[in-house]
Amino acid sequence: TWFTFLPSFLFILAGGPFVESTRNDLNFTAPLTAITAAVVGVILNLALFFGYHVLWPNGFGASIDWASGLIMLGAVIALFKFKCNVIHVIVACASMGFILKFSVL
Structure with missing residues (x-):
């Protein structure tokens, strides 16, 4: 590298x-x-x-993946409305995606 x-x-x-x-x-x-x-x-x-x-x-x-859409909408709101830290939003979205992917719901 x-x-x-x-x-x-x-x-x-x-x-x-x-x-x-x-x-x-x-x-x-x-x-x-x-x-x-x-x-x-x-x-x-x-x-x-x-x-x-x-x-x-x-x-x-x-069909659309609604879980991903809701995570994306939450990220957009967190970034643009509440001016959250980008790194925190990325970690939160990745965590939610990981939980949704590997949960038994």
Whole structure:
């Protein structure tokens, strides 16, 4: 794993000061803005992909997994309405999913 992550850290450590020095130069900030938009799009696509596969594990033809939907709704409410810590929400949702999966209900 050392050689998997090392190049990423080297690029960040070596390129970070260069990016900061070009902050007000439009020739550099415009492409970086486009790259940022592309990354946000990829993250949104990944969220929709996982949401689809969690809510409809057998495809759209099958019924929705209501337990997963309720856990997801609770997570959204906890994060956006009550501003809970993300790590706490992840642990709580994983615990609820684990309990629901392995309970005899």
